[in-house]
Amino acid sequence: MKYTYYPGCSLEVSSKSYSDSALAVSELLGIELVELEDWNCCGATVYLSYEELISFSLCARNLALAEKYDRDLAVPCSSCYTSLKKTATYIQENAELRDKINQALQAAGLEYKGKVNIKHLLEVYVNDIGLDVIKSKVKRELKGLKVAPYYGCQIVRPLGFDDPENPTSLDRLTEALGATPIYFPNKTSCCGSSLVATNEELAFRMQKDLLLCVSGNDAEVIITVCPLCHMALDAYQKKVGKMYGFNFKIPVLHFTQLMGLALEIPSRKLGIKTGLVPLNKALTAYI
Amino acid sequence: MKDKMSILVVDDEPIMCDSCKKILTEKGFTVETALNGEEALKKFKKGDFDIVIVDLKMPGVDGMEVLRSVKKSKPEVDVVMITGYGTIPSAVEAMKLGAADYVPKPFTPEELGQIISQVVEERSKLVAEKAPKKGAILLDVFKKPSKVAYHPERVWVKDIKIEEALDENFLNEVRSTPGGERVMDCMQCGTCSGSCPISYRMDYTPREINAMVRAGLRDEVLSSNSIWMCSSCYLCTVRCPRQIKITDIMYALKNLAMKDKRFLKKAKSPLLSKYFVDIVNRYGRNHELELTLKFFLRANPRAILKHSLMGLRLFLRKRFSLFPKRIKNINQLRTMIRKAEALGGLR
Numbered sequence: 001m002k003y004t005y006y007p008g009c010s011l012e013v014s015s016k017s018y019s020d021s022a023l024a025v026s027e028l029l030g031i032e033l034v035e036l037e038d039w040n041c042c043g044a045t046v047y048l049s050y051e052e053l054i055s056f057s058l059c060a061r062n063l064a065l066a067e068k069y070d071r072d073l074a075v076p077c078s079s080c081y082t083s084l085k086k087t088a089t090y091i092q093e094n095a096e097l098r099d100k101i102n103q104a105l106q107a108a109g110l111e112y113k114g115k116v117n118i119k120h121l122l123e124v125y126v127n128d129i130g131l132d133v134i135k136s137k138v139k140r141e142l143k144g145l146k147v148a149p150y151y152g153c154q155i156v157r158p159l160g161f162d163d164p165e166n167p168t169s170l171d172r173l174t175e176a177l178g179a180t181p182i183y184f185p186n187k188t189s190c191c192g193s194s195l196v197a198t199n200e201e202l203a204f205r206m207q208k209d210l211l212l213c214v215s216g217n218d219a220e221v222i223i224t225v226c227p228l229c230h231m232a233l234d235a236y237q238k239k240v241g242k243m244y245g246f247n248f249k250i251p252v253l254h255f256t257q258l259m260g261l262a263l264e265i266p267s268r269k270l271g272i273k274t275g276l277v278p279l280n281k282a283l284t285a286y287i
Numbered sequence: 288m289k290d291k292m293s294i295l296v297v298d299d300e301p302i303m304c305d306s307c308k309k310i311l312t313e314k315g316f317t318v319e320t321a322l323n324g325e326e327a328l329k330k331f332k333k334g335d336f337d338i339v340i341v342d343l344k345m346p347g348v349d350g351m352e353v354l355r356s357v358k359k360s361k362p363e364v365d366v367v368m369i370t371g372y373g374t375i376p377s378a379v380e381a382m383k384l385g386a387a388d389y390v391p392k393p394f395t396p397e398e399l400g401q402i403i404s405q406v407v408e409e410r411s412k413l414v415a416e417k418a419p420k421k422g423a424i425l426l427d428v429f430k431k432p433s434k435v436a437y438h439p440e441r442v443w444v445k446d447i448k449i450e451e452a453l454d455e456n457f458l459n460e461v462r463s464t465p466g467g468e469r470v471m472d473c474m475q476c477g478t479c480s481g482s483c484p485i486s487y488r489m490d491y492t493p494r495e496i497n498a499m500v501r502a503g504l505r506d507e508v509l510s511s512n513s514i515w516m517c518s519s520c521y522l523c524t525v526r527c528p529r530q531i532k533i534t535d536i537m538y539a540l541k542n543l544a545m546k547d548k549r550f551l552k553k554a555k556s557p558l559l560s561k562y563f564v565d566i567v568n569r570y571g572r573n574h575e576l577e578l579t580l581k582f583f584l585r586a587n588p589r590a591i592l593k594h595s596l597m598g599l600r601l602f603l604r605k606r607f608s609l610f611p612k613r614i615k616n617i618n619q620l621r622t623m624i625r626k627a628e629a630l631g632g633l634r
Contacts, residue, residue, distance in 0.1 A: 190520035
């Protein structure tokens with residue numbers, strides 16, 4: 001199966017291990033991810049706050065570029081996924097927006113007809129490839145590993161492919177790898193990533209609630225489906241713990257990294273040691 | 288306020304009444320006189336006076352009695368006491384009863400004119416303060432209980448000022464945004480505010496913001512921290528029983544606030560957005576290191592020091608790049624952005 005791949009800015013540098021592991025896992029599952037030629041930033045929440053029309057147009061350029069190929073667009077970042085999918089949906093629904101975006105695209109010699117199907121990478125694995133196939137490819141079952149499958153917000157809301165309140169795709173994928181998803185009632189709570197620069201204290205409070213739930217339910221690893229959630233929970237974990245008097249030490253992996261471990265992909269290829277929270281014994285057992 | 292303010296002068300000396308009437312008429316007031324307390328109260332009851340000037344010592348109903356009656360029936364009327372027997376206790380008592388001023392006899396026409404001018408000035412200030420401001424009635428409803436006593440009954444206060452407060456264009460601006468179309472469907476159930484992980488820290492909760500948008504309280508909404516606190520998690524949107532896209536409304540409000548510097552004084556998010564936009568417009572992609580440094584240098588330089596170790600650890604793991612990644616066809620992107628700008632946005 002062939003997909004056009006839109007990595008997004010975070011996966012180029014700060015979460016390169018997400019992209020590396022996604023490419024390695026996909027290859028093993030028989031998925032070819034072809035990077036979209038000359039893609040640009042999706043605008044995320046930040047550009048959208050500044051100017052909506054330009055922000056939608058940024059996404060529309062990517063969609064116009066992707067439309068040249070008759071393939072679905074696979075997106076690993078939840079924020080890019082929502083930005084692109086929202087743009088595609090609103091272009092369909094809102095004639096005035098469609099007209100203005102088309103004018104902007106035309107000025108740049110581009111055109112978008114509205115045919116691109118946008119999918120999150122998790123959606124590709126769980127729905128297109130299927131858990132049975134993944135299960136059959138598992139070489140090393142992650143037996144007994146307690147995993148916190150963290151969805152965050154923008155993969156399931158507002159236009160996600162899973163239940164917006166109680167999604168299960170990542171839980172089921174975890175089980176397919178032989179691991180055990182923990183009881184995690186706030187698995188779709190916001191990580192506060194978009195506030196961490198502008199209102200750190202508030203963002204830390206949101207992260208603290210997540211980390212408390214995860215550690216309280218004895219998770220040995222958190223897996224994320226978004227580079228921004230990963231950064232929030234990994235890079236800031238120590239600071240959040242310090243602020244609230246907890247000694248959190250829960251490694252955070254991109255979900256593709258955990259898949260890679262079960263598929264016996266060399267850990268170096270997965271960038272497994274690029275997190276700031278050191279790996280624990282439960283994880284090193286699989287490396 | 289009336290065009291001409293009217294004054295009642297009360298003194299048992301006819302010459303005093305006449306001279307006061309002459310001085311004040313010249314100054315543009317409508318003046319009536321009374322020669323004793325009884326006559327004064329009768330005239331006061333019938334007439335519509337703004338100021339009463341009354342002699343303290345009079346046979347029968349004296350000045351203090353007149354002051355008391357006037358203040359009891361119409362507390363908004365100003366009373367100036369005049370007397371030839373100025374003593375401290377009587378002055379204190381008169382002020383306690385609410386006299387606006389206390390003038391000992393004899394006084395020159397200028398002195399009388401000056402005192403009355405002062406009283407008039409104070410009155411106009413008070414009238415201006417008491418007059419309902421644009422949106423004032425509605426705003427009371429939206430204030431948090433901690434700031435102002437909450438009067439749910441005021442929700443139903445009918446005041447012609449409400450119409451004046453409506454900035455219908457504000458509502459239209461929000462409705463014309465993708466996602467903002469259904470704001471009028473809000474039934475104020477508060478599911479959005481109850482779901483929002485941050486509403487407890489907002490000046491106004493999402494439910495209140497919806498109501499305020501509809502009421503046309505533009506300045507209050509756009510200067511509130513609520514719009515910048517929204518972390519865009521869309522929980523409100525997916526839970527709203529009326530399918531109102533509240534997160535999108537927040538984006539519309541951020542965009543509107545961005546266009547007016549008055550609203551951006553306190554919030555840091557607009558600054559982050561501005562730097563982000565600059566970077567994306569320049570390279571076509573985000574450059575995380577540049578954005579982080581630029582933003583914190585301006586918004587919170589101490590944070591750079593505070594997070595320097597974390598930054599270094601990320602850098603050592605190659606999670607920060609010193610150089611930006613650029614797209615090849617940046618000119619195409621810029622042409623598109625310029626065109627979108629020329630189209631004047633969504634509103």
